[in-house]
Amino acid sequence: MLSVDRLRVLHAVAVHGSLSAASQALHVTNSAVSQQLTKLEREVGQPLVERAGRGVRLTDAAELLVEHTARILSMVQRAEAELEAHRDDVVGHLRLSATPTAVRGLMPHALTSLREAHPGLRVEINEEEPHESVPAMARGDADLALVVDWEGAPLELPTGMSRAPLMEDVGDIALPAVHPLAHRELLELDEILTLPWISWSRGSICNDWLYDMIRSRGAEPLIVHTVEEHQTKLTLIAAGIGAAVMPRLGCGPVPEGVRVVPVQPALVRQVYVFWRTESSRRPAIRAAVRALREAASVYTESAPRP
Missing domain, CATH: 3.40.190.10 (Periplasmic binding protein-like II)
Incomplete structure (x- = not known):
C-alpha cells in the first residue's frame, strides 16, 4: 500500500526541483524528506531519485509515479473538501x-x-x-x-x-510636491508618460503593465529605479527622486513633500x-x-x- 504522505513528498521534490526546496515547502527537515523517499522506494521496489551534481534527478519510475500522484492528491483534496462540506464546520x-x-x-x-x-x-x-x-x-x-x-x-x-x-482599485500619480504637475487636481495620461518612473521589481506584473501602458501610447518608459515597497517609493519621491503609480489600496500615509494626483483615463486594476x-x-x-x-x-x- 502506497502512503499518500510519502507520495506528497515525492510530488514536492518534482515540483520544487530539489530535496531542500521540497523540505522548505513541506515545512520539514531535509532528513525527513530523504527518509520518506527511502521508505517510498522500498514500497515500490524501485529507485526514485538519483544523484545529479549537487542535487537529485527523478528516475523514470518516479516520473510515472508523480503523474499518478498529481491526480491522487487532487482526489484527496476533493474528498477533504466534501467531508468538510458534509460536516459544515x-x-x-x-x-x-x-x-x-x-x-x-x-x-x-x-x-x-x-x-x-x-x-x-x-x-x-x-x-x-x-x-x-x-x-x-x-x-x-x-x-x-x-x-x-x-x-x-x-x-x-x-x-x-x-x-x-x-x-476595483485605482492608481494615482505620486509626484514630488515641487514638480510642476503636482499642483493640478487632475492629470491627463499623456502628460505623465515621460516622467522618470520608480517602478516595481523586474518581472512583476505591475512592472510589465507599466511598460506596456506607456508603450501603447507611443512613448518609451524612463525607469530610474525599481522598488517594491510603496512607502519606500514615497520616501524617494519626497526627496525629489522620480514619480510612481500609487494604487490606493494599501497605500498608507503620504509623507510631506509628496502630492498624489488622479489621472484620466483612470488607471484601474x-x-x-x-x-x-x-x-x-x-x-x-x-x-x-x-x-x-x-x-x-x-x-x-x-x-x-x-
Whole structure:
C-alpha cells in the first residue's frame, strides 16, 4: 500500500526541483524528506531519485509515479473538501497567498472577522506578488490566492480555478510636491508618460503593465529605479527622486513633500480571489471569500480619495 504522505513528498521534490526546496515547502527537515523517499522506494521496489551534481534527478519510475500522484492528491483534496462540506464546520488550516497591498488594505478586517466568527479556523498568510501566487496555487502550496491585475493585462490563471471579484482599485500619480504637475487636481495620461518612473521589481506584473501602458501610447518608459515597497517609493519621491503609480489600496500615509494626483483615463486594476474549483464546497473557502468581500466593501466605503 502506497502512503499518500510519502507520495506528497515525492510530488514536492518534482515540483520544487530539489530535496531542500521540497523540505522548505513541506515545512520539514531535509532528513525527513530523504527518509520518506527511502521508505517510498522500498514500497515500490524501485529507485526514485538519483544523484545529479549537487542535487537529485527523478528516475523514470518516479516520473510515472508523480503523474499518478498529481491526480491522487487532487482526489484527496476533493474528498477533504466534501467531508468538510458534509460536516459544515469552518475549521482547519487555510493557506492564503496575497499581494502586499491587499494584505495591508483588506486582511486586517478579514482576519478579525474570521477569527471572531470561526475560532477553529487558522488562516496562514503568505505575502506574494501575483506572479508568485499563481504558481503557488498550481502547485497546491496555497488554498486561496488574493491577487490584482491591471485593466488590459489580466492574469492567466491555471485550469480548474474559480474566482470571485472583490473590488476595483485605482492608481494615482505620486509626484514630488515641487514638480510642476503636482499642483493640478487632475492629470491627463499623456502628460505623465515621460516622467522618470520608480517602478516595481523586474518581472512583476505591475512592472510589465507599466511598460506596456506607456508603450501603447507611443512613448518609451524612463525607469530610474525599481522598488517594491510603496512607502519606500514615497520616501524617494519626497526627496525629489522620480514619480510612481500609487494604487490606493494599501497605500498608507503620504509623507510631506509628496502630492498624489488622479489621472484620466483612470488607471484601474481588479482585485479578486481565486481557488481550486474542486475545493469550492469547503466551508473554510466559502467563509474566507465572504470575509474578503465584506472587507473590500468596508474599504471601498471608507477609503479616502486624493
